[in-house]
Amino acid sequence: MAAERAPLSAGRLALWTAVLLAVLACALVLGAALGAGDVSLSDFFGPDSSRRTILLEVRLPRVLLAAVLGSALCVAGISFQALLRNPLADPYVLGVSGGASIGGVVALLLGFGIGEGIFDRIAVPAFAFGGALGALVLIEWIATVGGRLTVYTLLLTGAIFNAFSAALLYFIQSLASLEQLHAIVFYLMGQVPVFGYRVLGGLALASFLAALALFSMARDFNALSLGEEGALQLGVDVERIKRRTFLLGSLLTGLSVSVAGLVGFVGLVVPHLLRLLLGPDHRLLLPAGFFGGAAFLVLADLFARTITAPNELPVGVVTALVGGPFFLYLLRSRGGRRGNF
Amino acid sequence: MKPHLYRTVLGVALCFLACEKAAPKGDSPPASHRIVVMAPAAAEILDALGATSQLVGVGDFVQWPPEAAGLPKVGAYHAPNVELVVSLGVDLLLTTSMQAGGPTHAKLRELGVQVVTLETNTYEGVLSSLRKVGALLGKDEMAARVETRIRSQLEETRKRVINAPRRRVLFVVGREPLYAAGPGSHVDEMIRTVGGENVVAEGVSGYQLLSMEIALESRPDVIVDTSDNRPGAIRGRALGFWGQFPFLPAVKSGRVYYVEPVRLVIPGMRLPEMTALLGKIVQPEIFGEADPSEFLPFDLSGGNGGR
Numbered sequence: 001m002a003a004e005r006a007p008l009s010a011g012r013l014a015l016w017t018a019v020l021l022a023v024l025a026c027a028l029v030l031g032a033a034l035g036a037g038d039v040s041l042s043d044f045f046g047p048d049s050s051r052r053t054i055l056l057e058v059r060l061p062r063v064l065l066a067a068v069l070g071s072a073l074c075v076a077g078i079s080f081q082a083l084l085r086n087p088l089a090d091p092y093v094l095g096v097s098g099g100a101s102i103g104g105v106v107a108l109l110l111g112f113g114i115g116e117g118i119f120d121r122i123a124v125p126a127f128a129f130g131g132a133l134g135a136l137v138l139i140e141w142i143a144t145v146g147g148r149l150t151v152y153t154l155l156l157t158g159a160i161f162n163a164f165s166a167a168l169l170y171f172i173q174s175l176a177s178l179e180q181l182h183a184i185v186f187y188l189m190g191q192v193p194v195f196g197y198r199v200l201g202g203l204a205l206a207s208f209l210a211a212l213a214l215f216s217m218a219r220d221f222n223a224l225s226l227g228e229e230g231a232l233q234l235g236v237d238v239e240r241i242k243r244r245t246f247l248l249g250s251l252l253t254g255l256s257v258s259v260a261g262l263v264g265f266v267g268l269v270v271p272h273l274l275r276l277l278l279g280p281d282h283r284l285l286l287p288a289g290f291f292g293g294a295a296f297l298v299l300a301d302l303f304a305r306t307i308t309a310p311n312e313l314p315v316g317v318v319t320a321l322v323g324g325p326f327f328l329y330l331l332r333s334r335g336g337r338r339g340n341f
Numbered sequence: 342m343k344p345h346l347y348r349t350v351l352g353v354a355l356c357f358l359a360c361e362k363a364a365p366k367g368d369s370p371p372a373s374h375r376i377v378v379m380a381p382a383a384a385e386i387l388d389a390l391g392a393t394s395q396l397v398g399v400g401d402f403v404q405w406p407p408e409a410a411g412l413p414k415v416g417a418y419h420a421p422n423v424e425l426v427v428s429l430g431v432d433l434l435l436t437t438s439m440q441a442g443g444p445t446h447a448k449l450r451e452l453g454v455q456v457v458t459l460e461t462n463t464y465e466g467v468l469s470s471l472r473k474v475g476a477l478l479g480k481d482e483m484a485a486r487v488e489t490r491i492r493s494q495l496e497e498t499r500k501r502v503i504n505a506p507r508r509r510v511l512f513v514v515g516r517e518p519l520y521a522a523g524p525g526s527h528v529d530e531m532i533r534t535v536g537g538e539n540v541v542a543e544g545v546s547g548y549q550l551l552s553m554e555i556a557l558e559s560r561p562d563v564i565v566d567t568s569d570n571r572p573g574a575i576r577g578r579a580l581g582f583w584g585q586f587p588f589l590p591a592v593k594s595g596r597v598y599y600v601e602p603v604r605l606v607i608p609g610m611r612l613p614e615m616t617a618l619l620g621k622i623v624q625p626e627i628f629g630e631a632d633p634s635e636f637l638p639f640d641l642s643g644g645n646g647g648r
Contacts, residue, residue, distance in 0.1 A: 035552070035554045036552035036554050036555045037552065037554040037555050037557075037558040038558070039554060039558065049588065050557075050560075050586075050588030050589075051558075053557075053586065053588060054554055054557050054558065057585075058553050058554055058557065059554060111571045124517075177402070182515060182520075183515065183517070186515075186518055186550070191518050193517065193518070194553065305552060305554075309552055309555065310541065310543070310551055310552050310555040311549050311550055311551065311552070312518065312550040312551065312552050313550070314550070
């Protein structure tokens, strides 16, 4: 692929952005059109107001939220892969997800998340986001050595914090009652909830702004792929970039885990797929990931909603079941040969 | 250590004694056991057979009968603490089907504790468990009497709803995410007994995640929501969460009930009482409206709580 070496032309950026936007649009339409029951898009215009309610208040918010979370996870994944210069990095590798899960599970243990009030609905994500922020501050503090955020310390701290969180979660689960256990397990498996449009709008805005800030660093990510020394020589303020990437990526991850639990592989498989298609230029990769990740999670959630209807599957199960083998396939068939991984 | 050792020796001795006594298999006076019950349903069966005096320990979640309150706790259903059980000199452990107990149960059997697994998720399961425990304790006749009473209670309920309208019932166990009682659960059996039709009819077994869209499209006439098990939670007839879907027949007619889970979802000897309560919810014209107190947790302080 010679294109990888060629400078990014505005035309190529526009073309691929348009293609992925179209893919996302198709995914959104499919997601809104199909469901476990027989409500479909035409019900929007139909005479039956109850079917319109199901479409607009139950299905559509969930489809849109899946898009928001998918793009957040994918952009976070691409950014962490750039930051750590490690193809195995995913949004969960730096430990923030562990903090978020602990926060969420503690909220469930305290009995939030099932009541009628607005606070009950928001408490679990709020606690989880608090946990994510706590983990973020802690990990950054530990990984900062002599005023510098070193990538290896960061990675190690994240891995150890994740192992610690997992142990803490098992500890909490072993104390929980059977009913609580049910709620905790479903929360951790990853589930796209149904939120009202106001909450949805807030989440979308926050994740869009964080993604935009990451886009603005795309050039620096490209420089960073030469190694920190190389990037420094190109005039990149490496320390600032690393810190901002860690913060913004962690915010996106924390936001997504708080709302939907641990939905795996979106931040790993989609970035690699796009890298194979588009090459490693982050100026193209990040916007492509923004739309591609959204489309992927919308489709995965569509599967989760419909494939075993009237049952539902946790969407995290779908992304991992599809994502895992697909990732291995990519690794064997193309990446291995080209040494791209 | 010492008292434990003493109890262990006593326990083993008692076990031998019990085994020997059981050997003739005749009409000899029933052997007294030292029993641990891991599941609430098993405790209820012992109570129905008037054998709670043989209890020496209970699982963490057994709160009833009142005699259970003072007894040593020996662990969660799936994980009885082997050392505790043995040190109590237990010779019979009653539990409900729970795969996770496997290795622990095997160890206990090795140590001479008889482990009996009961199936209490269906009417027939409860009744056969009753017979099984009755036989173990030499109280077959009493078990048979209780069984006859329960069968006639259920039969009477069934007869009363033969000509009643079949109401569509959604029985919610968890809401975030939504899961509901499906075929294979005792709730499904109860719904049919009281002349209802479970809207979760196919594909779902026991309790699984249910599509909210399907739940809404199925347009239940009655919604029973037991998802909130916290003290002080909304109870009784109210629209609550489901009020946001005014097109549901259950919401239109105000037939949404929030019920303490213990009242309906924990299967066991209380199945006839649970069925009676569900009958009042689904067919109030026939069984009469339920008393508001019937939606609340049991008052265990009252001494005769649980009934």
